Amino acid sequence: MTRRFLVFSIGVALVWLVASKSFVAYLAITAPDKALRVSSSNSTALLNLADQALAPNDAAADITNVEKEGVLGGLSKAASGSSRASDQQVAAWAKTALANEPFNARAYRILGEIAERSGDLRSATKLMSAAARHSLHESKAVYWLMRKAFEQRDFRTATYYADVLLRTQEQANEHIVPLLAKIAEDKDGTSEVKALLRTNPPWRRQFFATLLNSVTHARTPLDLLLSLQDSPNPPTTVELRTYLDFLIDHQFYDLAYSAWLQFLSAGDLQRVGFLFNGSFESMPSGLPFDWVITPGYGVTIDIAERPPLTAFDTVADRSSEQSNERALFIEFGYGRAEFQPVWQLLMLAPGDYKLSGQYQGQLQGRRGLIWRTDCADNSAQLGQSDMLLGVAPAWKSFEFDFKVPNTGCRAQKLQLVLDARSASEQMISGSIWIDDIKIVRRKP
Numbered sequence: 001m002t003r004r005f006l007v008f009s010i011g012v013a014l015v016w017l018v019a020s021k022s023f024v025a026y027l028a029i030t031a032p033d034k035a036l037r038v039s040s041s042n043s044t045a046l047l048n049l050a051d052q053a054l055a056p057n058d059a060a061a062d063i064t065n066v067e068k069e070g071v072l073g074g075l076s077k078a079a080s081g082s083s084r085a086s087d088q089q090v091a092a093w094a095k096t097a098l099a100n101e102p103f104n105a106r107a108y109r110i111l112g113e114i115a116e117r118s119g120d121l122r123s124a125t126k127l128m129s130a131a132a133r134h135s136l137h138e139s140k141a142v143y144w145l146m147r148k149a150f151e152q153r154d155f156r157t158a159t160y161y162a163d164v165l166l167r168t169q170e171q172a173n174e175h176i177v178p179l180l181a182k183i184a185e186d187k188d189g190t191s192e193v194k195a196l197l198r199t200n201p202p203w204r205r206q207f208f209a210t211l212l213n214s215v216t217h218a219r220t221p222l223d224l225l226l227s228l229q230d231s232p233n234p235p236t237t238v239e240l241r242t243y244l245d246f247l248i249d250h251q252f253y254d255l256a257y258s259a260w261l262q263f264l265s266a267g268d269l270q271r272v273g274f275l276f277n278g279s280f281e282s283m284p285s286g287l288p289f290d291w292v293i294t295p296g297y298g299v300t301i302d303i304a305e306r307p308p309l310t311a312f313d314t315v316a317d318r319s320s321e322q323s324n325e326r327a328l329f330i331e332f333g334y335g336r337a338e339f340q341p342v343w344q345l346l347m348l349a350p351g352d353y354k355l356s357g358q359y360q361g362q363l364q365g366r367r368g369l370i371w372r373t374d375c376a377d378n379s380a381q382l383g384q385s386d387m388l389l390g391v392a393p394a395w396k397s398f399e400f401d402f403k404v405p406n407t408g409c410r411a412q413k414l415q416l417v418l419d420a421r422s423a424s425e426q427m428i429s430g431s432i433w434i435d436d437i438k439i440v441r442r443k444p
Contacts, residue, residue: 046093046094046096046097047093047094047097047104047106047107047110049085049090049093050085050090050093050094050097050110051106051110053085053089053090054090054110054113054114087114087117087118090110090114091110091111091114093110094107094110094111094114095107095111098111103134104134105130105131105132105133105134105135105137105138105141106131106135106138108127108128108130108131108134108138108141109127109128109131109138109140109141109144111127112124112125112126112127112128112130112131112141112144115127125145125148128141128144128145129141129145132145132161132164136164136168137168139165139168139169139172142161142164142165142168143161143165143175145157145161146158146161146162146165146176146179147179149161150179150182150183153188153189155183155186155188155189155192156192158179158183158189158192159180159183159189159192159193159195159196162176162179162180162196163196163201166201166203166207167201167202167203173203173206173207173210174210177207177210177211177214178214180193180207180211180214181211181214181215181216181220184211184215184220184223184224185215185216185217185220190223193224194224194227194228197224197227197228198227198228198231198232198233199233200231200232200233204239205236205238205239208221208224208225208239208242208243209242211224212242212243212246218246218247218250218252218255219255221243221246222243222255222259222262225239225240225243225259225263226262229262229263235263237285237286237287240259240260240263240287241286241287241288243259244256244259244260244287244288244289245288247259248288248345248376248411251377251410253345253347253376253410253411254347254410256288256289257289257345257347257411260287260288260289268282273439274346274348274353274439274440274441275344275346275355275414275437275438275439276289276290276291276344277290277291278357278436278437278438278439279326279327279435279436279437280303280326280327280328280435281325281326283303284303288344288345289344289345289346289347290344291328291342291343291344292342292343292344293342294340294341295340296337296338296339296340297337297338298332298333298335298336298337298338298339299330299331299332299333299337299338299339300329300330300331301328301329301330301342302328302329303326303327303328303329304326304327304329305325305326305327306325306326306327306433306435307360307433326435327433327434327435328342328433328434328435329431329432329433329434330369330431330432330434331430331431332363332365332428332429332430332431333429334429335427335429336423336426336427337418337426337427337428338426339369339417339418339426341415341416341417342415342416343413343414343415343416344413344414345376345411345412345413345414346373346411346412346413346414346439347410347411347412348404348412348439349404350404350405350406350409351403351404351441351442352401352402352403352441352442352444353401353402353403353404353439353440353441353442354399354400354401354402354439354440354442355371355373355383355385355399355400355402355414355437355438355439356397356398356399356436356437356438356440357371357397357398357399357434357435357436357437357438358395358396358397358398358434358435358436359388359392359395359396359398359432359433359434359435360392360393360394360395360396360432360433361392361430361431361432361433362390362391362392362393362430362431362432363388363389363390363428363429363430363431363432364390364428364429364430365389365425365427365428365429365430366420366424366425366427366428367387367389367418367419367420367421367425367428368387368388368389368390368418368419368428369387369388369389369416369417369418369419369432370384370385370386370387370388370416370417370419371384371385371398371400371414371415371416371437372384372385372414372415372417373402373412373413373414373415374412374413374415375405375408375409375411375412375413376409376410376411376412376413377408377409377410377411378408378409379413380408380409382402382403382404382409382412383400383401383402383403384400385398385399385400386398386400387419388432388434392432395433395435401442414439416434
């Protein structure tokens with residue numbers, strides 16, 4: 001009986017211990033002042049009260065702070081409504097928490113804030129550094145150290161802490177990238193940003209996307225991308241596409257074209273002309289000055305080996321087959337197709353031009369495919385081919401003339417489209433091969 005009572009007593013004590021600890025932990029987050037009535041030395045409750053006391057007074061500031069702290073891991077919203085404590089009381093709470101947990105990074109950060117408020121920047125720096133040393137996830141301290149390093153033009157330290165924040169805080173880009181942009185545009189700091197990017201940090205792709213809205217000069221991203229060209233991790237197609245799309249959206253066509261050329265291989269540079277990769281011998285990069293192919297519904301688009309010649313093909317076709325081994329292949333299913341244009345940007349000077357090409361296959365439908373050229377600025381049409389439709393058992397040529405005006409058409413868009421004017425005209429079936437697309441300038 002005594003043993004049973006002893007076991008029961010121990011069980012009750014353990015249940016009470018677990019329940020009380022869990023209850024205090026819950027209160028420490030939701031009502032820290034009440035948690036301290038149960039456990040006066042609870043570190044979480046003490047630091048939540050301290051953070052709440054350090055929060056801005058006015059509602060507008062609170063909103064701004066919440067937006068920032070959602071990213072930079074800052075102030076607790078648990079104790080809202082409590083009366084504001086003095087800095088001395090806040091410091092006492094933080095010191096009590098440190099006495100219980102000597103390596104508590106959050107306590108060091110709070111003491112650092114108190115030191116800064118009192119004007120003791122030397123102590124604030126030591127305390128913030130201690131917070132970051134104990135935990136790089138104490139993001140508010142890391143952010144503080146990054147800003148101070150930037151103000152002191154210690155760009156190496158600033159980029160180190162920026163890297164920490166971008167690695168530990170998924171939504172930190174909008175707060176950190178503008179500062180990195182300023183460093184990149186400073187002649188004394190750009191090398192630090194380049195060195196950091198060459199390590200291929202996991203946030204690099206998103207960095208380049210955010211950077212575009214943070215720079216003061218459109219060439220800054222290009223300078224950073226070029227610095228990666230000879231690194232073990234050169235710019236990816238996505239990073240280049242993001243930058244080129246930005247330039248094109250802002251009609252910086254010449255800079256976009258120049259940037260694209262600088263990332264081509266020596267072999268590709270030799271093939272640059274009025275049109276790039278017109279024979280489809282290389283797989284398109286998806287960059288705007290190469291073929292851009294977007295999947296559609298009810299249609300398959302591919303670059304494939306040219307089909308064997310038939311008895312209908314001419315001697316010229318056989319000569320073409322020897323030089324062109326691949327071609328654009330488009331196959332429609334049965335029913336309605338949502339065909340996305342196959343396109344690329346051109347940089348033609350004002351003048352008269354002729355586009356030509358070849359096709360083979362069989363398409364059935366009310367409307368077929370057409371090639372067309374438009375001004376990239378305003379979509380003004382410059383010219384278009386006859387419709388590619390019906391049966392072409394042998395390779396068949398097509399061509400059309402177009403004129404680039406003297407003004408308002410710095411870049412042009414060449415695209416292959418399904419010339420459907422209504423949903424019913426999107427009903428198309430069959431397949432077609434297209435190859436040997438060329439543009440030549442017509443003599444005056």
